[in-house]
Amino acid sequence: MTSLNRKNLKAWLGEAVSMADRSRELILESVRTGFEHTLKDDGTFVTDVDTSVETALRARILESFPEHGIIGEELNDVNPDADFVWTIDPIDGTQSFRHRIPLYGTIISLLHHDIPVLGVIDLPALGIRCSGALGEGAFCGDEQLRIEDLGDDQAIEREIIAAGERKQFVGIGKEYVFDEIMHAHPSVRTYCDCFGHVMALLGSVGAMVDFNLHVWDSAATEVLVKEAGGKHVRLFEDRRGGRDVRYDVVFGKPRVVDWLLERIR
Amino acid sequence: MTSLNRKNLKAWLGEAVSMADRSRELILESVRTGFEHTLKDDGTFVTDVDTSVETALRARILESFPEHGIIGEELNDVNPDADFVWTIDPIDGTQSFRHRIPLYGTIISLLHHDIPVLGVIDLPALGIRCSGALGEGAFCGDEQLRIEDLGDDQAIEREIIAAGERKQFVGIGKEYVFDEIMHAHPSVRTYCDCFGHVMALLGSVGAMVDFNLHVWDSAATEVLVKEAGGKHVRLFEDRRGGRDVRYDVVFGKPRVVDWLLERIR
Numbered sequence: 001m002t003s004l005n006r007k008n009l010k011a012w013l014g015e016a017v018s019m020a021d022r023s024r025e026l027i028l029e030s031v032r033t034g035f036e037h038t039l040k041d042d043g044t045f046v047t048d049v050d051t052s053v054e055t056a057l058r059a060r061i062l063e064s065f066p067e068h069g070i071i072g073e074e075l076n077d078v079n080p081d082a083d084f085v086w087t088i089d090p091i092d093g094t095q096s097f098r099h100r101i102p103l104y105g106t107i108i109s110l111l112h113h114d115i116p117v118l119g120v121i122d123l124p125a126l127g128i129r130c131s132g133a134l135g136e137g138a139f140c141g142d143e144q145l146r147i148e149d150l151g152d153d154q155a156i157e158r159e160i161i162a163a164g165e166r167k168q169f170v171g172i173g174k175e176y177v178f179d180e181i182m183h184a185h186p187s188v189r190t191y192c193d194c195f196g197h198v199m200a201l202l203g204s205v206g207a208m209v210d211f212n213l214h215v216w217d218s219a220a221t222e223v224l225v226k227e228a229g230g231k232h233v234r235l236f237e238d239r240r241g242g243r244d245v246r247y248d249v250v251f252g253k254p255r256v257v258d259w260l261l262e263r264i265r
Numbered sequence: 266m267t268s269l270n271r272k273n274l275k276a277w278l279g280e281a282v283s284m285a286d287r288s289r290e291l292i293l294e295s296v297r298t299g300f301e302h303t304l305k306d307d308g309t310f311v312t313d314v315d316t317s318v319e320t321a322l323r324a325r326i327l328e329s330f331p332e333h334g335i336i337g338e339e340l341n342d343v344n345p346d347a348d349f350v351w352t353i354d355p356i357d358g359t360q361s362f363r364h365r366i367p368l369y370g371t372i373i374s375l376l377h378h379d380i381p382v383l384g385v386i387d388l389p390a391l392g393i394r395c396s397g398a399l400g401e402g403a404f405c406g407d408e409q410l411r412i413e414d415l416g417d418d419q420a421i422e423r424e425i426i427a428a429g430e431r432k433q434f435v436g437i438g439k440e441y442v443f444d445e446i447m448h449a450h451p452s453v454r455t456y457c458d459c460f461g462h463v464m465a466l467l468g469s470v471g472a473m474v475d476f477n478l479h480v481w482d483s484a485a486t487e488v489l490v491k492e493a494g495g496k497h498v499r500l501f502e503d504r505r506g507g508r509d510v511r512y513d514v515v516f517g518k519p520r521v522v523d524w525l526l527e528r529i530r
Contacts, residue, residue, distance in 0.1 A: 095452065099425055099469045102391060126367060126391070160364055167451040182447070186432040187360065189455040204364045 002067055002083065004112050006135065012065075013118045013133045016108045019060050020122040020129060023053045023090060023106040027097075027124045037098050045098055050074050053090035053106065061086050068110075071243055073216050080242050085111045089216040093193030102126060103195035109219035119220025121194050121201075130201050130224055138227035140202060147203050147230035150255045159206025159256055161188045162196035168212045172246070177264050181209055184263050197221045200252040201228055207252025207260055211236075218247045231257040235264070267332055267348065269377050271400065277330075278383045278398045281373045284325050285387040285394060288318045288355060288371040292362075292389045302363050310363055315339050318355035318371065326351050333375075336508055338481050345507050350376045354481040358458030367391060368460035374484035379506040384485025386459050386466075395466050395489055403492035405467060412468050412495035415520045424471025424521055426453045427461035433477045437511070442529050446474055449528050462486045465517040466493055472517025472525055476501075483512045496522040500529070 030049040037047045054072045061070055062078070069082035073089050086108065091097050093104030102125030109119040118133035130145065132138030138145040150156060161181065169178040182188050191199055191208070194217075200208045201224055210218075225232040236248040250257050250264070295314040302312045319337045326335055327343070334347035338354050351373070356362050358369030367390030374384040383398035395410065397403030403410040415421060426446065434443040447453050456464055456473070459482075465473045466489055475483075490497040501513035515522050515529070 095425065100467065101425070101464060101469045160360065160366070165452060165454065166447055170451075182431055186435075187430060189430065189457065190453070192454065199366060202365065204366045 004117065009118060009133045009136060012110055013120075013131065013136065015060070015064055016110065016118060016120045017129075017131055019057050019108055020106055020120045020131070022056055022060070023108075024122055024124040026053050026056060027091065027106070031100075031125070037094075045094055046074060047091065047094060047098060049097070050090045050094055054088055057088050057090065057108065071215060073214065077243060083113060087111060087216040087219050089194075089214075092217055093195065096193065096195075103191070103193065105194040105198070107194055107216060107220045109216070109223065111215070111219060116219035116223040119223045121198055121220050121224070123195065123198060126195075128198060130198055132224050132227045134223060134227070136227070138201065138224040140198075145201055145203075145224070145228035147201070147225065147228045147253055149253050150206070153255060153259060156206065156256055156259050157186060159187070159253070160199075160204070161185050161256070161260070162191040162199055162205040162208035162210075163188055164196070164208075164210040164212075165190050165192045168192070168210070172212050172248075174211055174248070177209070177211065180263055181260065193217075194221075197251075200230070201225060203253065205252065206256035207250060209250050209260055209264070211248040213247040213249065215242070215245060215247070218249055221251060222249070225251045230254070233257060233261060235261075269382065274383060274398045274401060277375055278385075278396065278401065280325070280329055281375065281383060281385045282394075282396055284322050284373055285371055285385045285396070287321055287325070288373075289387055289389040291318050291321060292356065292371070296365075296390070302359075310359055311339060312356070312359060312363060314362070315355045315359055319353055322353050322355065322373065336480060338479065342508060348378060352376060352481040352484050354459075354479075357482060358460065361458065361460075368456070368458065370459040370463070372459055372481060372485045374481075374488065376480070376484060381484040381488040384488045386463055386485050386489070388460065388463060391460075393463060395463055397489050397492045399488060399492070401492070403466065403489040405463075410466055410489070410493035412466070412490065412493045412518055414518050415471070418520060418524060421471065421521055421524050422451060424452070424518070425464075425469070426450050426521070426525070427456040427464055427470040427473035427475075428453055429461070429473075429475040429477075430455050430457045433457070433475070437477050437513075439476055439513070442474070442476065445528055446525065458482075459486075462516075465495070466490060468518065470517065471521035472515060474515050474525055474529070476513040478512040478514065480507070480510060480512070483514055486516060487514070490516045495519065498522060498526060500526075
């Protein structure tokens with residue numbers, strides 16, 4: 001199971017979907033029974049659910065794919081220079097989760113030499129899951145996702161634009177990008193984290209502008225948007241790969257992405 | 266059924282909850298089967314679902330409470346100077362609904378001489394409903410809502426603040442309020458429409474700043490927030506009542522509301 005071919009991709013995607021089943025189960029159980037949170041060194045919170053979900057998913061990967069690497073948000077890297085590396089964000093949107101806002105989710109992806117080849121985004125509280133792999137299409141449940149472009153630029157103002165939270169932009173001195181978009185379009189909404197990503201995949205928002213992401217936040221979306229026929233642009237390139245890179249991305253319907261890029265660049 | 270007493274309030278709330286059952290049924294059916302939208306004179310969209318839900322709810326009110334008035338978003342006033350007037354927003358967040366973003370809902374309230382005495386906010390796609398009446402408490406499902414205040418102002422920065430969309434503020438020349446809040450707090454999210462209101466009722470966001478609302482957007486929230494022990498402030502007072510008034514409101518945990526008011530005024 002170490003070469004990139006259709007048969008392996010399908011098998012790996014099946015395993016990723018099964019991992020998302022497990023994470024959904026663990027997360028919904030913790031919502032019922034309660035959970036603890038602690039402050040991390042970087043000033044953000046982590047809950048015991050983040051850690052227990054990531055531990056469970058890592059155990060599955062280590063058992064099924066001992067030769068693959070793992071980069072996850074809450075625990076140390078495993079073999080991060082392997083040809084194939086899994087990325088895990090056990091709860092993307094921990095702040096929402098902690099406040100019981102139902103717009104958080106689990107993100108799983110697989111990289112082949114830093115290129116995302118499959119992705120799963122699961123929103124447990126909404127019962128929505130997007131999944132797909134290179135050349136295999138992107139799906140929401142059984143429905144194949146097709147991000148339809150707009151017929152003309154006039155229609156852009158009737159779209160909704162999703163953005164990450166302003167503090168993501170402030171953290172890297174790029175709040176002017178957030179403010180510019182907020183002023184340029186009448187309906188910009190801070191649908192941060194994977195909820196915004198899924199809304200872009202479903203075509204519910206025209207595009208999303210999300211800055212200062214880690215690989216575990218962004219890899220699944222990249223492959224899913226492309227497989228759905230949408231446009232995905234990385235504004236910030238860094239060839240190092242791994243845990244230390246940050247990604248500034250814009251993705252969604254091609255015309256809306258282009259319109260946003262004109263305002264950002 | 267024309268005097269304000271506990272027995273009548275309970276009966277009316279029961280009827281409002283039953284109306285919300287019906288609207289949820291109609292809305293979820295239309296999500297499955299599809300719906301049409303048209304542009305209104307005010308530049309916003311209406312779907313055939315908005316109209317059919319409002320028509321169905323009005324029929325229930327006219328039958329059960331022929332002496333009460335009705336003010337609803339999509340249809341003409343009925344007896345708006347009656348002692349008791351029902352307000353209906355069949356789909357609050359039509360823009361979200363039209364784009365299949367699951368953060369819309371139905372709002373029903375009853376006014377007694379312009380004072381909200383009961384309210385129901387139903388989020389069909391999330392399966393969440395808040396309801397309550399004057400002196401009867403506010404509930405989400407079976408759970409009584411208690412908006413807990415923060416122990417001190419230090420904790421405010423770890424809260425999430427909900428805001429309406431910037432265009433609501435732009436429309437009345439008050440975009441400086443939106444921008445001020447967006448700059449003053451690290452986690453301001455445009456959780457517009459009744460989704461933000463429900464998040465404030467559940468204590469998931471510290472408070473919400475929502476401007477330029479109609480009575481059908483705001484009346485239910487006012488009684489529910491107060492019954493849940495939260496603080497609800499109208500910044501913009503207009504004694505005329507009815508369809509033509511707009512409300513600028515801030516509501517949620519008392520310390521967070523006060524902190525926001527200091528920045529807005």
